[in-house]
Amino acid sequence: MQHQGTNILLGITGGIAAYKTPDLVRKLIAKGANVRVVVTDSAKEFVSPLSLQAVSSNTVSDNLLDKDAEAAMGHIELAKWADKLLVAPATANFMAKLTYGLADDLLSTLCLATAAPITIAPAMNQQMWHAPATQHNLNQLMDRGVQFLGPAQGEQACGDVGPGRMLEPQEIADLILPDVPKLLLGKRVLITAGPTREDIDPVRYITNHSSGKMGYALAQAAQKLGAEVTLVSGPVTLSPPSGVNILKVSSAEQMHTCVMQNVKNSDIFIGCAAVADYRPIQKNSQKIKKSDQELTLTFVKNPDILSDVAHLANAPFTLGFAAETQNIKQYALGKLQRKKLNMIAANDVSDENIGFNSEQNALTVFWPEGELKLEIADKNILATQLMELVAKRYTK
Structure with missing residues (x-):
């Protein structure tokens, strides 16, 4: 035992x-x-x-x-x-x-x-x-x-x-007391988690509702499966999972740099972070004062971490996430094909009982040859189920 x-x-x-x-x-x-x-x-x-x-x-x-x-x-x-x-x-x-x-x-x-x-x-x-x-x-x-x-x-x-x-x-x-087969023994897993913050000025930033709970649960689950895990985390209030190497970042650009520096040594990459698609083209060095009735900000696209990893010459097995509010399967499959991912896990964040800031989640996982629905469950349970599926797909 x-x-x-x-x-x-x-x-x-x-x-x-x-x-x-x-x-x-x-x-x-x-x-x-x-x-x-x-x-x-x-x-x-x-x-x-x-x-x-x-x-x-x-x-x-x-x-x-x-x-x-x-x-x-x-x-x-x-x-x-x-x-x-x-x-x-x-x-x-x-x-x-x-x-x-x-x-x-x-x-x-x-x-x-x-x-x-x-x-x-x-x-x-x-x-x-x-x-x-x-x-x-x-x-x-x-x-x-x-x-x-x-x-x-x-x-x-x-x-x-x-x-x-x-x-x-x-x-x-x-x-x-998990009876965990060491399906990922000796494998190196890189995971991103949490939101990013895009600064507007020294006191303001743009972010999203991601709590990081799913990414942290995945890191713990991968570690229990025997993997050597590195977690690149945006700003969250969670305690680091035991036995996991954690690298803290704030912005999407910082997360991109950190991932690209570490992904070369990784067998599996999981992009679970809710990375901002855009950032202000310029961060004001001083606090913007309230003056006019309107304020216009210009935004520029952030680097696409998931796509950049999946398009590497020796890309790791890459799992992405698709947090959607409608047409879940259509958008997830489009993202899977467009970004050349091995797998994608899609969830409906319009449901207030699952997803962002909830203790529970439900996922539908797609890969080129099939799909699997993981029913609503505690994120720790769901993370174990997903990591076991990743391990099986990786070995194939």
């Missing part, structure tokens, strides 16, 4: 999805992990500590002020024991507590006391997930390196339909 001996500390909070956690424990143990469980008081309303003890073969912890445990500083011992801390399900309340560093129960205290990476599988009503406070907390936690698995779309216990369902136990187990 790839994960034999990995210590997983599973935190369970008070959501209806807690009834699935005994199955989650079994799925984690089946992958070779050692699992210890911490439950909040509200979680015990949905799942029995006795059932969790039976499937994990370990005592379930639930009390920060347990005299016997605290005689040996139990919460510190648990925090040090964990290789990974997984909270599933994670309620909106728990996300808020973690965001603001509260430590009023055993689970929240462990989150502050551990050096292990923290992963969260949210579960809540779709309106609660969309609430500005929850989205603020989500962004704050992601900035700190907390990884999110889901939530998934679908029908909820309350009858609503939308994002908020906890991922299924097998999905969570596969994501936190």
Whole structure:
């Protein structure tokens, strides 16, 4: 087993999805992990500590002020024991507590006391997930390196339909303990991610809505498949993926220069960045003052990174992205042929539930001999699916 001996500390909070956690424990143990469980008081309303003890073969912890445990500083011992801390399900309340560093129960205290990476599988009503406070907390936690698995779309216990369902136990187990064949072992992958910024003057610039989440997820997925990954990133607020060489740029010209300097050593190139098509022909050295009723700016085309890479004499296997709002297949196939790409992944950014700034995406992937639709999923799951497809097409 790839994960034999990995210590997983599973935190369970008070959501209806807690009834699935005994199955989650079994799925984690089946992958070779050692699992210890911490439950909040509200979680015990949905799942029995006795059932969790039976499937994990370990005592379930639930009390920060347990005299016997605290005689040996139990919460510190648990925090040090964990290789990974997984909270599933994670309620909106728990996300808020973690965001603001509260430590009023055993689970929240462990989150502050551990050096292990923290992963969260949210579960809540779709309106609660969309609430500005929850989205603020989500962004704050992601900035700190907390990884999110889901939530998934679908029908909820309350009858609503939308994002908020906890991922299924097998999905969570596969994501936190991926059994990844090293399909890209020894291969060098160059990926671009995020937006670019085109300066107008010292205080203003033109950009787009790209968050960089898909490109960063692809970099992590490629690394897990055994590749040596270099990520050329525009300005984003994401934490760098572990084990990935990151090169930060701002403008389209800077990204073009950085890519062309590194692509000669690459086997695969993935252009996932949302690169500005145009830039102001001239950047004003001083702030433009408000004076006339109208302001005219003249723009010039930026270099086409994707096309320039694909047209190299010894071009790497090249995957492009097409973010469209209409005629998805037509525009994607046109771009595939015009730029001489090996593959292109197209997505509909007019759908507010996927694409830019969303935790989820859906893609249709085209290549000269065929196509494949990747259904809506968490971007980390989708990135793994896409990288496995790239690896298979590359070997052919």
